[in-house]
Amino acid sequence: MSVPIVRTVPDLRARVRAWREEGARIAVVPTMGALHEGHLSLVRAALRRADRVIVTLFVNPKQFNSASDLAAYPRTEEEDAAKLAPLGVDILYAPGAEEMYPEGFATTVSVGDVSEGLCGAFRPGHFDGVATVVTKLLLQAGADLAFFGEKDFQQLQVVRRLVRDLDIPVEIVACPTVREEDGLAISSRNVRLSETERQIAPKLAEILRLAAGRIGAGAPVDRTLADARSAILAAGYARLEYLELRSEEDLAPLSTLDRPARLLAAAWLGEIRLIDNIQVMPLPQNGLAGASDRQLEEG
Template sequence: MSVPIVRSVAQLREIVAAWRREGARIAVVPTMGALHEGHLSLVRAALERADRVIVTLFVNPKQFNSQSDLATYPRTEDEDAAKLAPLGAHLLYAPDGIEMYPEGFATTVAVNGVSEELCGAFRPGHFEGVATVVAKLFLQTGANLAFFGEKDFQQLHLVRRMAHDLDIPIDIVPCPTVREPDGLALSSRNERLSPSERQVAPKLAAILIDAAARVAGGAQINATLDEARSAIAAAGYARVEYLELRAEESLAPMQTLDRPGRLLVAAWLGETRLIDNVEMPSRLESIAHKECAA
């Protein structure tokens, strides 16, 4: 059993049109390949909600800040297709750079506000590249549903805003972060970690979860986050780009835990940049939970 691979927009649209005539509900799972269990969990979720599932594989040059990072990004199409086949994915759409960005291509999609802080402050142009390619994938596939992991929570917000603002008729479905048994969030970039770095890496999630619990329990926010930054550095991370408490719905900064939030972090371990986030209930929800448990 194998998954069909399509490389052109024309062929993709021909197949999708036939599915439409059958009345099929179509989902898309955008990826850059190097598939791991996190990606596969998105595919499984899509198969539960849709009649046909398209997985896209395109290493998007427009979202890389470093040419060396782009050059070394893993390209494992054969292995990816082999992982998708037993799941029952209906199509792998794997265009090349010329198909996605033909000669003369001159359009960029920019989502102001949500793209300018957190990762956006450290990766200029990255989210413009993400928004541009995802908009194209939505329009090329004509999907009803799109599945994204919550690990890149800022990207999830960006994609939702872009689809809403451009009136693209697609529902964005968030899926929980998938983790290794030791807590490390799954990422294609984890493959770059040395054995010693891999031992250190899970401490990021552990510190994040501990800080979230302390804040939810009533600890002072700024002091707790300062302590968490110091703990990340002490664990062996080279530097912390950001560790911030942001509102779940808007990504606005939070100074008090008066609504559901996310604690988000980006930090460098050696030459590898890792991101993570954890959900945190509002202070009122935390108190109510404790009272119910008492």
């Protein structure tokens, strides 16, 4: 069993047009390849809700901030196709750069507001690249549903906003972050961690969880964030880019927990940048157990 690979827009649209004539419900799962369990969980979710599923594989040069990062990103199309085949994916859409950005390409999709701050502050132009390629992929696939993970929560909100603002007729389906047994959010970057770094890495999720518990139980936000920042660095992370409480709906910064929120962080272990986030709900709806200050400081 193998997955048919399509490389051009006309070929993709011809397949989709035939499915439409059959009355099929179509889903797309955009990826940059190097597929892991996080990606495969999105594919399984898509297969449960749609008759036909397209997985895209395109390493998008426009969302990388450095040429070295782009060059280092793994290209594993053959392995990715082998992982998708037993799941029953209908098409692997793997266009080349010349198909996505032909000569003379001059358009950029830029989403304000939700792209500002957090990763947007440290990766200038990144979300313009994401918004541009996702817009193209959604228009090319013409799917009813598109699946994205919550691990890249700011990216998810950027996609939701561009779909709303540009009237793209697709439902964005968010899927929970998939984690290793020790709590580390699964990422293609994890394989680049040294053995020592891999032992430290789960501390980020653990500290976020404890901080979310404290905030959800009514602890002061500023103090809790300050304690969590110190705990992340004490755990062995070399540098913390940000740790912030933001409104879940529009990513507005919060100093008090008065609405559903996300605690979001980005931190460096050696040369590897890891991101994570935890949902935090106001007290009346909160099912999280509060953590003591002592637990967080020892986290």
